[in-house]
Amino acid sequence: QTYNVAIVGATGAVGQQLLNTIESRNFPIKNLSLLSSKRSAGKAINFKGKEHTVEEATPESFEGVDVAFFSAGGSVSKALAPEAVKRGTVVIDNTSAFRMDKDVPLVVPEVNEAALHQHNGIIANPNCSTIQMVVALEPIRQKFGLTKVIVSTYQAVSGAGAQAVQEMYDETKAILEGRSFTPEILPVSSDEKHYQIAFNAIPQIDKFEENGYTFEEMKMINETKKIMGMPELEVAATCVRLPVEIGHSESVYIEIEESNRQAQELKQSLEGAAGVVVQDNPSEQLYPMPALAVGKNDVFVGRIRKDLDRDNGFHLWVVSDNLLKGAAWNSVQIAESLIKLELI
Ligand code: 11C
Helix, strand or coil, rough: CCEEEEEECCCCCCHHHHHHHHHHHCCEEEEEEEEEEECCCCCEEEEECCEEEEEEHHHHCCCCCCCCECCCHHHHHHHHHHHHHHCCEEEEEECCCCCCCCCCCCCHHHHHHHHHHHCCEECCCHHHHHHHHHHHHHHHHHHCCCCCCEEEEEECCCHHHHHHHHHHHHHHHHHHHHCCCCCCCCHHHHHCCCCCCCCCCECCCCCCCCCCCCCCHHHHHHHHHHCCCCCCCEEEEEECCCCCCCCCEEEEEEEECCCCCCCCHHHHHHCCCEEEEECCEEEHCCCHHHHCCCCCCCEEEEEEECCCCCCCCEEEEEEEEECHHHHHHHEEEEEEEECCCCCC
């Protein structure tokens, strides 16, 4: 069987990765519509050797579409995803628009594929930094239980979009050439102040909430509980932007339910787990790094250590390509699961 597929946000960084992933997975496409905002409409995109013209997304664009991938920002999803569903399309939404809605499954197939059975037309793809963390936590939770997570992130600039990446390059060049440069995008383009990302670390990703956490941090906290089905799980997050183009890294401290467990046992639970590659050998300086994760679908885990003070505490280092497992690949995986489970 083949499917009519639409990509909304086809010209963006994630849209491009969606096209690559759909092609490399040989996704069974009957017809492909590439859609975007009015601004990007008219652009030509090559897919499997055929030119496609990007069209402006309207409610009518979804007539006859079986599955639509949305990655054009929350407001576009809010306006058009319900219109698509009305027309019988299953929407896989990569924005935060519907993630916390009770009747919208928030899915990472390695963790909660079964939640897809509850879908009502929209399935939410989680935030990139959440996805890679839960893929690493799930095999540990299954074997040893999990009670607490404290994560600090080292996030790539591509998470903030293609313009932010351009700003990092322009700024780096300006600084190296001794020229002045005024940032206008990072950390958050609509915020009042902007800071240099080149040769820097910015402890703000997305806007601040009233509780002093940023929206990115709250996404990690709330989405982790929802995906893992553990409202009682203690989660805290500090999210930091680094001058890395692609690949989010995370230092994750966890507490497990069981006592008297060793790092080697946690490592074994991760080895061979779906979507995980363990890279952990201090004697050979083997550990995950974003530069080595670019272009790969896996979540890389290393630096697995037992805490020196708490018997049930462990530390992990988790790295993944934020545009692939964090976005495009997880979305396509959801679509493949929907087909496998006969839900589209
Ligand atoms: C970042 N995690 O790195 C964000 C990007 O909710 O899907 C992804 C935003 C989202 O800035």
